[in-house]
Amino acid sequence: MEETTTLWSQVIQCALKKGILSETTPKAFIYHLEQLQNTWKQLFEAFPPKTLHTFALKACPVKGILSLAFSCGFGAECASIGEVYLAKSFGCPPGKIVFDSPVKTSEDLKLALNDGIYINADNFQELEKIQHLLRQNDELSKKVEVRVGLRVNPQIGSGLIQETSTASAHSKFGVPLKEKREEIIECFEKYWFLQGLHVHVGSQGCTWELLEQGIRAVVDLFVQLEQLFPGRVKTIDMGGGLSADYDGLSQGASFAEYVSRLGKVVPELFDSSLQLITEFGRRLCAKAAIFVSRVEYTKQVGDRNIVSSHIGADNFLRPVYLPKNWKHRILVLDKQGEEKKWDRYENPMIEQDIVGPLCFSGDVFATGRLLPRCEVGDWLVVLDSGAYTLSMYSRHTSQRVPAVYGFHVQLFQLLKKEESLEDLVKFWS
């Protein structure tokens, strides 16, 4: 924690000097670009070189981050046709895009097929729809390579967080393996274009054992398919789901360790004839960024110390609605960006409620958090804010979307401008 505190306190001091943070620009996201790229490097080094690593756009769709990722060799995991369009616009070659939405329309599928994008079908009806589209347009499969996988739900149960688990018995995603194994196998007879299997067990809160068990179940299916139709399955997409540690006690699950464990549990995954795809999101960008907010007001109400800030459900939807699952660490810095002083006797830490700007009582980011006493003009830093924060932005009360900066050797790069009042009018018009 010491090291993290020093690092970010220096970044904030630099931002204050440059006027990036001030009374009139009281909030921002800041990504530490070197940290970000170090994490990515660890991923690329851990897996065999020909693995296709896709970046799950829904974790952080900011252009500056994505175009950097694509230039480092990432492909894109897209959860909607909108994300497919973003990925292409930000420089991802269509051949490295994986299209994963559970609700694709015919129009979405046509666009993706035309670009030769890899599609993971969610269910049997979608395979049928693809077949129909290809029959309608028989020129298409001559023009581009048609590559389709099937998402399989290994039905191995939930992780620690129900809402981000996708492999329970009744999950809405994929084809339930335990009930439909025979039908899945028949699909490989029925659909010539089917060439891959996809599994994604869930996000944050899935243990390594759970992730591995899910992949193992799908690889067992692959082994069975190999006996029936040798060489037919060309691609295994093992999904994402590696957690980030929000408590800061460890460095987060290491890619190298994950690969070494997978090597033991599912060695077939690294069979050199297979194209392996990964789809990490959170683990790629959560820890390299902070959200900063000025303390605007403090008040005492009954026995509670309330600290009003810009940290609310607009940027932190999940932490505000499910606080027990998403407990971000908070730093308090003074007006100059120095770590806020406290001592045991004269000026002890006190329990404070960190609340946001939205007009509902539930807009509380942290309740009774033990922190140095906050004063107006101090800076609150929310650690590990790089994934599933801004990307889940809520428009409630029309707070303006904050600016996003990249930080690299004393320099700030504006990655996304703060929303203007005119932008807001445009959105609601």
Ligand SMILES: *Cc1c(COP(=O)(O)O)cnc(C)c1O
């Ligand atoms: C969200 C999602 C991911 C990324 O999950 P992380 O937990 O961020 O790694 C990957 N694949 C699919 C299909 C997803 O829905």
